[in-house]
Amino acid sequence: MTSLPPPPPEPHGHPHGHSHGHGPAAPVSQHLRKVIAAVLIPFATAVLVGLVVLWPGGAPAHERTGVGFDRQTQQGTVTKVEKVDCKDVNAAQVPPTGDTSTPEGREAQQAQNGECARATIKVTTGEDKGxxxxxxxxxxxxxQLTEGQGVVVAYAPDAPRDLQYSVTDVNRKVxxxxxAGIFAVAVVAVGRLRGLxxxxxLVVSFAxxxxxxxxxxxxxxxxLIVAxxxxxxxxxxxxxVCHGFTARTSVAVIGTLISLLLIGxxxxxxxxxxxxxxxxxDNTGLIHGLYPDIDMSGLLLASVIIGSLGVLDDVTVTQTSAVWELRQADPTMGPRALYRxxxxxxxxxxxxxxxxxVLAYAGAALPLLLLFSIAQSSVGTVANSELVAEEIVRTLVGSIGLVASVxxxxxxxxxxxxxDRPASDSALGSGGAPGSGGASGSGGASASAPPPRRGGRGRRRKA
Incomplete structure (x- = not known):
């Protein structure tokens, strides 16, 4: 068996046919960057102008109503808890007639039985500290309160002194x-720099x-405009910030924008x-009572748009990355094959x-759905009520936008x-495969490399 000489080395400057099938995607062409910029720069400019024009400079002040969340609150600490007989502290709740056939009477009767707790709370913030x-x-x-527990107390300045303060919630800050710290550590540990x-x-979004x-x-x-x-x-x-200033991210931005427009x-x-x-x-009623000029239906539409945004980002980024990776794995795939x-x-x-x-919205409305189940209402009655109809419209409109975004x-x-046709393709002329990042086609090979050797067939004959 005769051995064949090794093939001659490739000339300097000849691009390897497999060099762009692995690693990061090649940068897009200058023309394509200009097209993407022509779409996104006016949009980003309009968003910036909108932020400047509509910037509020803070929420408007109003007189406290003392209802719901619109109450003055301070921090407090439970300094002592002692057990007392419920009869001694709930004597005023006994029904005058002793009638326990009504729900109010039965509740008052139950308040006389058992052992109650008398908690002493110390105000730790505000003018009445101590x-x-x-x-x-x-x-x-x-x-139930325990000694040493932090609580949130409501302050009613117009009430009698002994009734000005009351416990409204526990302090859950710690x-x-x-x-939140565990969440941040987990995100950074797994995502590393991308997680950071x-x-x-996330901080900017909340801001x-x-x-x-x-x-x-x-x-x-x-x-609607603000949203x-x-x-x-x-x-x-x-x-x-998360995915970098790349054409891949820009395509995801455009896809998200179109889907948000459809949702709106x-x-x-x-x-x-x-x-x-x-x-x-009660919450929306309080908002409308404090600020009657707010368009509540517009506020509902704004919540639909903002609520759909987070899931839209996930879908558009995933689809764009999938197409980019498919192209890198097989540079010969055309737009139709990539789409399929x-x-x-x-x-x-x-x-x-x-x-x-759907499950996220259903979970948020679960107590409401339980109330309808208790009332044994029909599905049509439940769906027709405005409370549930809002969630149905919110869910279906958002879902249609998500489906369309794909x-x-x-x-x-x-x-x-x-x-995408990087600069190396234009240097090779028309022979390079489109979007292959310099992969050698027939024309490219003839321009910079000798014709292929036929030693393989001769070796088989001699073998």
Whole structure:
């Protein structure tokens, strides 16, 4: 058997045919960057102008009503808890007639039985720091106090002195802070630098929500316009901070923007058609009472847009990354093949994301659904009530936007990555495969390398 000489070395400067099939994606062409910038720069400029024009400078002041969340509160500590006979502290609750056939009478009768707790609470913040008051805890109360426990106390300045302070909640700052710390450590430990960027984006999102969106709505700006500007700012900052200033991220931004536009149009149409007012519970009623100029139906639409944004980001980024990775794995795939492969991935994503969104809203409305079950209302009656109809519209409009984002983003990503022709292709002329990042085609090989050797066939004959 004769041995063949090794093939001659490739000339310097010849690009390897497999060099772009692995590692990070090649940078997009200058022309493609200009096209993407022509779309995103005006949009980002409009968002920035909207932030400047609508910036509220803080929430407007108002006179406290003392109702619900609109109460003056201070911090306190339980200094002593002692057991007392319920008859000694609840004598005034005995029904005058002794009739226990009514719910009020039975409740008053039960208050006379058992052992109650008398807690002494010390106010630890505010002008009355150091002042103490007594709170009676019934044996069947859902919240029992313990000595040394931190509490939140409500202050009613117009009430008699002995009744000015009352316990409204417990202080949960420490466990919540510890849980937030565990969450941050877990995100950074698994995501590393990308996880750190995600936490930064999360902080910025909450800052825009609390410093811009909520105060601007309270100042009387249109809730829909405020939500669109604020959600767009959150989207731009979160996506680019987490995923970098790349064409891949820009495609995800455009896909998210189109889906948000669809959600806004559908939400506006169906909220108006279904005559949803947005004023359905004590909290929205309090907001409308304090700020009657706020458009509550517009506030409902704003909540639909903001609530859908987080899941939209996940879908669009995933679809764009999937198409980009498919292109890197097989540079010969055209836009149609990339779309078909990407949409197969998207179908699985749709099923899981829509189910997640529906269950999230159902979980939030679970107590309400339990009340309807107790009342033995029919499904039609439950769905027709405004409380449930709001959640149905919110869920279905958001889900339609999520479903639409998959084919829209996949098609955009397939077109963009297929049109990508890095600079090395133009240097090779028309022979390079489009988007292959310099992979050798027939023309490219003839221009810079000798013709292929035929030693393989001769070796088989000699073998």
């Amino acid at each position: 002042r103490t008051f007594v709170e009676i805890i019934q044996p069947d109360a859902p919240r 466990p919540l802070a510890v849980l 960027f995600a936490l930064i984006a 825009i929500l609390t410093l811009f969106i909520l105060p601007a709505i309270l100042q009387g700006s249109d809730p 669109v500007v604020g959600a767009s700012a959150i989207m731009l900052i979160a996506l680019y 149009l559908l939400g506006s149409g169906f909220i108006d058609w279904a005559s949803l007012t947005g004023n359905t519970d 492969a990407g949409i197969r991935i998207g179908r699985d994503h749709i099923a899981s994301v829509v189910n997640t969104l 084919p829209v983003t996949t098609a955009l990503a397939a077109l963009v990555v297929s049109a």
